[in-house]
Amino acid sequence: MATFTDRYDAGRQLAALLASRGWSPDQSAGGTSAQEVPAGVGHQGVRLVVLGLPRGGVPVAEVVARELGAPLDVIMVRKLGVPVHPELAMGAIGEGGVQVLDESILRHFAVTEVELAEVQRREEETLARRAALFREGRPPLDLKGATAVLVDDGMATGATARVACQAARRLGAARVVLALPVAARDTVEQIQADGDADEVIVVSTPRYFRAVGEHYADFTAVEDEDVVEILRRNT
Structure with a gap:
């Protein structure tokens, strides 16, 4: 049943999907891109900020941020x-x-x-x-006017993701994109219908979904110190 080897593999697959939808390092850095950007996905020169949901979403978000050339932070x-x-x-x-x-x-x-x-x-x-x-005492990244790409390692009920999306808006994000390796199909549909996120991008929405961990060969718990180290090396 495993779709992903581990969270870093999930991040690579998610980053590839985002790239196929029009995101590019040039866009996140505020430069120009020769690639046409699909409507509703992004715009040339947009400022991206990638936000991982601790703890499991942070390793996934690290890969996404690196591939998009965007800064990385957490959203609590x-x-x-x-x-x-x-x-x-x-x-x-x-x-x-x-x-x-x-x-x-x-x-x-x-x-x-x-x-x-x-x-x-x-x-x-x-x-x-x-x-x-x-x-480690650093201020959170400024989201005002940015597109916030919220990343978790998966989504079942969506309760945490909903609040994270609302928090990103409250902190000034102009657009909120929820990006996930795997999620329950009905939850994705409900979040889209309710408008919690401007867009939900998911690698896999299996027909039968019971738990996020079932879709990973390695779903080892992410510890606090892992999150600290990831953020430290991406500062």
Whole structure:
């Protein structure tokens, strides 16, 4: 079933797909390109910023950024877990003050405003701490007026990706492209329909999708120190 050898292979395949859709190093660097750019994909002279979703999306994003000649950063998102079932998301927060809540989950578990506020406070602290860890004190890249290419290693429900897209817009991105090696087909269709991203580009949308890891021969966990090292060598 494996489609990708590992995350770096996924990055190479995703970068090749982006190139076939009109992206080029010349475009991301703000130069000119002889290649005609398809409508809705990009424009000559556009400024690209590639944003990896930690942790698994960062190795994929590193390859994409290198192939596109674009700068690399992370975009931070944290799940808001139900107080009595922390593994179950009742929403998520992202950089730039973005918050998305699942009202049906909040009602089902009778989550109070006080409980929600406490979970949000805790996750905001964790988000800020991890952003500082990953960037080692560097400021986040400026997204104002840029096309933000958001990269993860795959997408199942899309909850994290939605918040990341909204966060990129809140931070000033003029256009948001969600780029993925593999994703559930119905989730892609829903995100496109809802307009969370201006465009969703996916290498593989298998008919039967259960888990992202099933599509990798090597899906070894990406650690915090791996993210730090990737960002450090791409600064």
